[in-house]
Amino acid sequence: MFKACQDLGVGVGLRPPHYPIFRNKTPDSVSFIEVISENFMNWHNHKITRPIQMLEQVRQDLPVIFHGVSMSIGSADDLNQDYLRELKNLIQKIQPAWISDHLCWTGVDNKNLHDLLPLPLTQGVLKHVTDKVRRVQDYLGQQILIENPSTYIEFKASDMTEWEFLKELCEKADCGLLLDVNNVYVNSVNHGFDPVEYLKSIPVSRIGQIHLAGHSNQGDYLIDTHDAPVCSEVWELFEWTTKNLGFFSTMIERDGNIPEWEVLEQEVLKIHSIRNN
Numbered sequence: 001m002f003k004a005c006q007d008l009g010v011g012v013g014l015r016p017p018h019y020p021i022f023r024n025k026t027p028d029s030v031s032f033i034e035v036i037s038e039n040f041m042n043w044h045n046h047k048i049t050r051p052i053q054m055l056e057q058v059r060q061d062l063p064v065i066f067h068g069v070s071m072s073i074g075s076a077d078d079l080n081q082d083y084l085r086e087l088k089n090l091i092q093k094i095q096p097a098w099i100s101d102h103l104c105w106t107g108v109d110n111k112n113l114h115d116l117l118p119l120p121l122t123q124g125v126l127k128h129v130t131d132k133v134r135r136v137q138d139y140l141g142q143q144i145l146i147e148n149p150s151t152y153i154e155f156k157a158s159d160m161t162e163w164e165f166l167k168e169l170c171e172k173a174d175c176g177l178l179l180d181v182n183n184v185y186v187n188s189v190n191h192g193f194d195p196v197e198y199l200k201s202i203p204v205s206r207i208g209q210i211h212l213a214g215h216s217n218q219g220d221y222l223i224d225t226h227d228a229p230v231c232s233e234v235w236e237l238f239e240w241t242t243k244n245l246g247f248f249s250t251m252i253e254r255d256g257n258i259p260e261w262e263v264l265e266q267e268v269l270k271i272h273s274i275r276n277n
């Protein structure tokens with residue numbers, strides 16, 4: 001049974017340009033932050049002493065969520081025990097509200113390709129990913145959230161939709177779902193489906209958190225670049241989600257062209273206004 005994540009309100013993915021703002025005083029508009037776990041792993045390493053100190057300080061004021069990009073849960077490789085050990089160390093040190101990673105693979109043969117790569121959506125892959133999610137949860141002693149990824153190709157071998165795969169995965173692995181509304185929209189354009197049908201089909205009781213982000217429009221396809229403001233279509237989907245599925249901890253992800261905090265904060269405030277309507 002999925003232990004539902006508490007609605008932590010409105011947050012942001014905290015990135016280095018905004019560390020000084022948060023070190024000085026956490027903004028009133030933000031009630032949680034998310035960080036990329038890998039940026040703080042090996043925290044005993046001298047070179048990253050300052051970020052971990054910053055994180056410890058912010059953690060005193062706000063709940064922190066860990067978001068991973070290298071668990072490679074779909075890879076044919078076995079789980080990386082060194083990675084999981086470091087992640088567990090960081091969890092014990094910071095005590096995040098929860099942790100998440102993506103439905104993807106990021107490498108094989110112990111090589112990290114530093115990209116979130118798509119999986120064939122088959123019963124065989126479902127069984128493979130389910131087994132690995134269960135083993136991760138057993139090792140960490142907690143349930144994790146798996147995020148719907150943005151993808152640019154589909155596999156002929158796939159015999160189910162992404163939402164069917166995620167629904168089955170959440171039930172079979174007993175994990176939660178990190179719903180990235182921008183990724184739903186990106187995939188709906190890239191692969192030609194109705195994003196509202198997607199949102200209607202996902203298991204609401206498994207949603208633990210929502211991501212919003214911007215993408216780049218390449219004409220006949222979209223790339224999930226996180227380097228632009230959230231577009232109007234994604235805001236509309238988020239409004240639909242809030243109205244029809246409920247309230248979940250919701251945040252802005254921005255990783256490129258990062259603006260001044262006062263500019264990014266306008267998007268944080270827009271989440272507040274949608275939740276308050």
Ligand SMILES: [Fe+2]
Nearest residue numbers: 147180211253
């Ligand atoms: Fe995301």
